[in-house]
Amino acid sequence: MKLKIKVKHLFALVSILCAALILLQLFVMPRIEVSMAKKHFEQGTVGGKEELLRAIDASSGDDKWALIRRYMIENGRDMSMTSFDVIAGDGTFQTGTVTLFPDAPRWTGEEKIKYLEAYVEGGPVNGYLDRAAKQLAFEYLMLGRTEDATRALDRTEQRLSGSYDNQKRELKFTRANIYADTNEPETADRLLNELSERSNRQDTYLTDKIAKLKARIVEQRDDTASSVSGTIKKSDGTLMPGVGVYLRSSRDIYHSLLDSEPYLTLTDSEGNFTFKGVAPGSYVIYIGLNFEQIDGWTRPANNNEEWIDVRGGEQLTRDITLQRLIQLRAPVDQQVITGETVRFEWEPFEGAAYYKLNGTFPVENGSVGFQIKDHIEPNSIELPLETLYGVATGYSYKKFGDKELPDPSNLLGFADSSSRFSWSVEAYDAGGKLLTRSNGYRLNEKTMGHLPFFYLKARTLTDADRLLLEGRMDEALIAYKADYARNDQDHHSLRMIVKLLGINATDKKQPFDAGSLTYLEKLASVDDSGNVLASLIDHYGSVGNWPLVDQYYGMLKDARQGKVESYTQAYYGTLLLKQGRVQEGEAQLRQAQKNDPSNQFIGSYIACVLYLSGDLDQAEELARQYPERSYYDKANPDWSKLVHELAEESRDANDESYFLKLQEALRVGFNGDQARIEDWMAASDNAAMRAFVLELSKVD
Amino acid sequence: MKPEQAQTSMRAKLDEELEELRFLKGAEVLNRTHPRSLPAKLRALWNYEIELPLIPVGASFAVLLVILFAAQFEEHTDQGDLAGDTPRADRQLVEAGGNTYWKDDYEKAVKSVEVKDQS
Numbered sequence: 001m002k003l004k005i006k007v008k009h010l011f012a013l014v015s016i017l018c019a020a021l022i023l024l025q026l027f028v029m030p031r032i033e034v035s036m037a038k039k040h041f042e043q044g045t046v047g048g049k050e051e052l053l054r055a056i057d058a059s060s061g062d063d064k065w066a067l068i069r070r071y072m073i074e075n076g077r078d079m080s081m082t083s084f085d086v087i088a089g090d091g092t093f094q095t096g097t098v099t100l101f102p103d104a105p106r107w108t109g110e111e112k113i114k115y116l117e118a119y120v121e122g123g124p125v126n127g128y129l130d131r132a133a134k135q136l137a138f139e140y141l142m143l144g145r146t147e148d149a150t151r152a153l154d155r156t157e158q159r160l161s162g163s164y165d166n167q168k169r170e171l172k173f174t175r176a177n178i179y180a181d182t183n184e185p186e187t188a189d190r191l192l193n194e195l196s197e198r199s200n201r202q203d204t205y206l207t208d209k210i211a212k213l214k215a216r217i218v219e220q221r222d223d224t225a226s227s228v229s230g231t232i233k234k235s236d237g238t239l240m241p242g243v244g245v246y247l248r249s250s251r252d253i254y255h256s257l258l259d260s261e262p263y264l265t266l267t268d269s270e271g272n273f274t275f276k277g278v279a280p281g282s283y284v285i286y287i288g289l290n291f292e293q294i295d296g297w298t299r300p301a302n303n304n305e306e307w308i309d310v311r312g313g314e315q316l317t318r319d320i321t322l323q324r325l326i327q328l329r330a331p332v333d334q335q336v337i338t339g340e341t342v343r344f345e346w347e348p349f350e351g352a353a354y355y356k357l358n359g360t361f362p363v364e365n366g367s368v369g370f371q372i373k374d375h376i377e378p379n380s381i382e383l384p385l386e387t388l389y390g391v392a393t394g395y396s397y398k399k400f401g402d403k404e405l406p407d408p409s410n411l412l413g414f415a416d417s418s419s420r421f422s423w424s425v426e427a428y429d430a431g432g433k434l435l436t437r438s439n440g441y442r443l444n445e446k447t448m449g450h451l452p453f454f455y456l457k458a459r460t461l462t463d464a465d466r467l468l469l470e471g472r473m474d475e476a477l478i479a480y481k482a483d484y485a486r487n488d489q490d491h492h493s494l495r496m497i498v499k500l501l502g503i504n505a506t507d508k509k510q511p512f513d514a515g516s517l518t519y520l521e522k523l524a525s526v527d528d529s530g531n532v533l534a535s536l537i538d539h540y541g542s543v544g545n546w547p548l549v550d551q552y553y554g555m556l557k558d559a560r561q562g563k564v565e566s567y568t569q570a571y572y573g574t575l576l577l578k579q580g581r582v583q584e585g586e587a588q589l590r591q592a593q594k595n596d597p598s599n600q601f602i603g604s605y606i607a608c609v610l611y612l613s614g615d616l617d618q619a620e621e622l623a624r625q626y627p628e629r630s631y632y633d634k635a636n637p638d639w640s641k642l643v644h645e646l647a648e649e650s651r652d653a654n655d656e657s658y659f660l661k662l663q664e665a666l667r668v669g670f671n672g673d674q675a676r677i678e679d680w681m682a683a684s685d686n687a688a689m690r691a692f693v694l695e696l697s698k699v700d
Numbered sequence: 701m702k703p704e705q706a707q708t709s710m711r712a713k714l715d716e717e718l719e720e721l722r723f724l725k726g727a728e729v730l731n732r733t734h735p736r737s738l739p740a741k742l743r744a745l746w747n748y749e750i751e752l753p754l755i756p757v758g759a760s761f762a763v764l765l766v767i768l769f770a771a772q773f774e775e776h777t778d779q780g781d782l783a784g785d786t787p788r789a790d791r792q793l794v795e796a797g798g799n800t801y802w803k804d805d806y807e808k809a810v811k812s813v814e815v816k817d818q819s
Contacts, residue, residue, distance in 0.1 A: 005749070008746045008747060424797075443802055444805075452798065
């Protein structure tokens with residue numbers, strides 16, 4: 001087949017084709033590319049970010065500004081100190097990023113700086129310009145480039161014309177805020193004064209913010225006020241600039257971090273931070289990190305162990321060093337264990353005096369964690385399955401029909417051969433300070449390591465277990481009792497009976513009866529974990545059977561090799577006080593206080609000291625040293641104030657008998673009998689003593 | 701009538717019929733068929749009729765298009781490779797066994813250990 005064509009027609013045809021191609025490349029392709037880039041970016045496709053950056057680079061004028069606006073500014077954080085990927089508190093890690101395009105990739109600081117700088121310099125003057133400037137300033141601050149931050153804000157303020165008066169004021173305020181944070185209070189003050197002079201009275205929001213910042217600057221300049229400073233780094237020496245640092249009051253830590261909290265800052269280029277003019281109180285430092293910073297690392301901090309008690313006029317330092325996560329060795333990657341023992345092994349951590357082995361069970365919305373074994377000195381331990389079956393586990397609730405019941409799988413614990421378990425370790429130094437842990441953020445191939453899962457398939461479920469798993473708790477209890485009656489070596493059934501009776505006692509408010517107590521006591525005699533002993537101490541303490549309390553506490557001490565949990569020890573101390581054995585009670589409370597950073601029993605301990613020595617100065621010193629924290633909005637007693645008032649009252653009384661009266665009052669308080677306390681309160685005319693005894697009776 | 705005679709008589713007839721017609725543009729035609737000057741040569745080329753074999757030409761055109769497309773496509777995949785390691789946020793986090801993983805990585809890892817178990 002041949003085609004006849006004249007040269008001139010062929011030429012025309014080729015010309016048309018070329019023109020079409022050029023038109024396509026010049027006008028159509030860029031638009032297609034931009035829209036493809038947008039789509040890929042929004043969907044988080046691989047390379048979508050680079051595509052969008054190229055599209056931005058290739059475009060110009062309004063198109064370029066529109067792209068930067070839509071994909072960087074609208075989605076960015078405006079100097080919000082709290083919008084980090086992970087907020088790490090004292091043992092808590094909260095993940096949270098809410099963005100306009102949830103699937104879109106994130107911009108790095110350098111990318112944002114490049115495009116926001118261009119926008120701030122050349123972008124259109126409208127309501128987005130001040131946002132761009134604030135975001136640019138924030139990115140600079142993250143890199144410790146404070147001067148660039150204030151320069152960008154100043155420059156944008158100049159660019160904004162008269163009709164953007166509010167935005168100009170906002171920018172000036174932001175600048176003042178940065179100066180206040182970076183220890184240039186004079187400049188901050190000058191800017192705030194300029195703002196106040198030209199302030200719009202209707203803008204009460206800004207007026208309020210100006211007043212607050214002015215007050216903060218006054219506090220900062222007060223040399224007698226306390227400061228808290230420190231450095232955040234990684235254990236390999238990596239500096240951590242631009243990390244969010246939040247000094248959070250004990251009254252705030254029960255809710256998530258808010259921008260309105262008073263002490264929020266970012267670390268400088270060397271990872272240093274300072275809070276000046278900190279009001280007295282108890283605080284915990286939380287830090288804000290990006291995924292890249294926390295990936296494979298952890299902030300070694302345990303709940304209640306990070307308190308900073310600010311009393312006034314101190315210069316406190318608190319450094320934070322992130323540590324590498326421990327890698328687990330075995331059992332990992334869903335290994336199925338059918339033997340009689342499990343050997344746990346993990347990578348050793350330099351400087352660790354001992355390790356704590358923890359387990360987790362999956363529950364519907366997360367997992368339940370619990371301790372398997374504490375104080376393990378080597379970096380491995382072989383545990384018999386019986387020990388694992390006896391581990392005390394928490395439980396969550398699960399829906400069965402329209403009822404919520406304790407999740408049977410959690411109750412069975414390691415005895416549920418159908419469940420997938422996981423484990424973790426924590427490393428501690430000789431002083432009991434957490435060094436690092438194995439669980440945390442593992443977000444890339446290198447940091448992921450082995451999966452911490454394993455199965456225990458050595459035992460088969462009994463009929464009673466199956467009833468339990470079906471949520472038929474009462475029938476399961478009967479079946480377990482029958483099994484145990486047939487074979488008194490059946491420790492599993494005995495443990496399950498005790499667990500189910502415990503649930504009845506707490507959930508259904510059915511106290512242990514004589515029959516139930518027999519099971520508890522039998523388990524106590526065969527189970528060397530000591531887990532059932534705390535329930536027995538609690539029960540016999542509540543009914544006042546002191547010889548049995550002493551007996552079971554002795555057994556618990558043996559089971560724990562002398563290291564009883566501080567809560568149980570302090571509780572035992574208060575039981576001794578109840579009996580009038582103040583000297584012994586004081587010894588227990590003193591020891592428990594050493595291991596209890598929450599100071600929740602400090603009131604009882606101070607009362608013992610007062611009772612035994614009458615030394616009000618010593619008591620007041622203790623109260624200052626170990627303040628009882630106030631959680632939530634609940635105002636906890638200020639023991640130092642209560643003791644101080646006692647001291648004043650005793651001075652005013654100037655009476656030898658005051659101490660005797662105080663001892664009598666403390667005996668009433670120790671006893672805790674409500675009727676007796678009320679009678680005594682009605683009869684006593686010492687107000688400070690009444691206030692003290694009232695708080696003492698509430699200690700728990 | 702002999703063929704020669706017939707031819708002669710037809711010739712005579714034709715001559716007689718065409719006697720009124722005169723062909724005057726001989727030079728022009730000659731110029732076209734055998735161009736001498738440059739413009740004439742160019743015009744000849746411009747109007748030259750070529751015969752293109754449809755199959756080879758069509759095939760090479762198609763190959764050219766394919767190459768163009770492939771080049772475009774390759775450009776895109778190159779970018780993909782470069783971006784392979786950068787964090788993507790089309791990913792969700794999942795908490796499992798006390799750790800926080802990217803969901804896709806986690807599912808891949810679980811699948812790979814399950815495959816290992818079976819083999």
